[in-house]
Amino acid sequence: MTNRYLVRAGEAPAYSPANHTGTINRRLIGRENVGAKHVEVVLGVIERDGGALPHSHPGIEQVCYLLEGSARVEVGGEMFDMLPGDTCFFPADAMHVFTVTSEKPARLLVIYSPPYAESNARTTANLPKE
Incomplete structure (x- = not known):
């Protein structure tokens, strides 16, 4: 029997998000799995020196809780350093960068409101021009 509102992290499909390096995400809470309309929760695992390149999310607030x-x-x-148990907030439209500094991979919960749904149209990258 499956529960419509229970999500097991190991059963959530893994994906590599745009504008990130060394990152594997699993969407724990979203429209497609539990029908959430106003919030999204993602579990991220990021390798050493990996993370989010400079970007922003127009109209989307983001919270990161480091596990x-x-x-x-x-x-x-x-600029600040995060340790397990720390939480940071990225205001909507604010350019941000997140880089893992530990030897072991970082694990974090990421919360978006409204849901990001990993749409590249909802990300503004600040990447160098070639």
């Missing part, structure tokens, strides 16, 4: 590892974050002109 394991350590990371350096840049947002809104501030």
